[in-house]
Amino acid sequence: xxxxxxxxxxxxxxxxxxxxxxxxxxxxxxxxxxxxxxxxxxxxxxxxxxxxxxxxxxxxxxxxxxxxxxxxxxxxxxxxxxxxxxxxxxxxxxxxxxxxxxxxxxxxxxxxxxxxxxxxxxxxxxxxxxxxxxxxxxxxxxxxxxxxxxxxxxxxxxxxxxxxxxxxxxxxxxxxxxxxxxxxxxxxxxx
Numbered sequence: 001x002x003x004x005x006x007x008x009x010x011x012x013x014x015x016x017x018x019x020x021x022x023x024x025x026x027x028x029x030x031x032x033x034x035x036x037x038x039x040x041x042x043x044x045x046x047x048x049x050x051x052x053x054x055x056x057x058x059x060x061x062x063x064x065x066x067x068x069x070x071x072x073x074x075x076x077x078x079x080x081x082x083x084x085x086x087x088x089x090x091x092x093x094x095x096x097x098x099x100x101x102x103x104x105x106x107x108x109x110x111x112x113x114x115x116x117x118x119x120x121x122x123x124x125x126x127x128x129x130x131x132x133x134x135x136x137x138x139x140x141x142x143x144x145x146x147x148x149x150x151x152x153x154x155x156x157x158x159x160x161x162x163x164x165x166x167x168x169x170x171x172x173x174x175x176x177x178x179x180x181x182x183x184x185x186x187x188x189x190x191x
Contacts, residue, residue, distance in 0.1 A: 009069035014046075016149070021049035022107045024138045024173025024185045027129045030055045033076030038102030041128055043092035044109030054105065061085040062101070064092055065110055092128070095121040100130040106137035111149035118160060125191060126164045135165055135188040138173060142182055154184055 008014060029035075040054045045063030047070060053060035059060070065071050071087045078085050093113065104125055104190060113121060125135055142151035158167065165188035173185040 005065075005067040006069055009046070009073070010170065014101055016108055017047060018049075018176050021053045021171075023175055025050055025053050025105065025136075025181065026094075026173050028136065029053055037103075039099075040103035041101040042105050042107070043064045043124070043128075044112060045074060045087070046070050046098070046108070048078055049086065050107050051087075052078055052083050054103075055080075055083040055085045057064055059103070061082055062088060064088045064090055066091055093117060093124050097128045099127055101133065102130060102134060102147050104129055104137070105136045106135070106142070108138075108149070110137070111140040111142075111147065111152065113150075115150050122160050122164065125161075127156065129190045131190060133162075133190050135186075136187075137186050137188070138183045139186065140179070140182060141184050157184070157186065161186075161188055 037058045039060045040062065042051045042061070042063045044064050045051050048063050049072065051063035063067070063071070064076050064087070065074070066089070068089055068127045071089055072085050092109065110118070110121055129135060139147050139152055139157055140155060142149065146152040154170070161167070162163045165184060168187055169187045171185055172181065173183055175181070
């Protein structure tokens with residue numbers, strides 16, 4: 001990887017760290033209180049804000065990151081919040097799952113990887129999910145080629161994911177102030 005994520009967490013060079021979970025995720029969980037509780041994986045979980053949203057809502061939440069320091073922060077903050085979650089050190093794109101999940105929640109992992117690895121990402125989502133499971137994602141629609149973050153488009157997302165997933169819903173979510181109108185939330189179901 002061209003990015004040294006561990007070094008960035010150790011030195012505090014984390015401009016993506018907003019100090020709170022994805023507003024779109026918070027709204028989604030609040031709007032769907034009747035979702036069947038199950039397992040959820042958050043790849044590239046960073047400091048675990050989104051993992052804690054799922055855990056607080058009663059899901060068996062797991063965060064995964066490639067940076068040990070990110071996971072240390074995740075564990076500390078999750079314990080301080082009196083929540084339970086599991087955190088795995090690993091490479092979401094390349095590792096083989098030890099188990100499959102009912103949900104995967106994407107937020108800033110897809111935009112952080114090199115665009116050449118996006119097909120690996122699609123394969124990984126399919127590999128880590130159970131049959132007919134859910135993939136919920138907040139994608140960053142920016143025109144940025146020299147990231148991270150790397151931009152994407154709705155057309156690219158539909159083209160990449162449609163062969164393995166059925167799109168249930170897509171909408172512009174509530175976002176952090178500096179991302180208003182730049183995010184697209186998509187709810188997919190694995191075929």
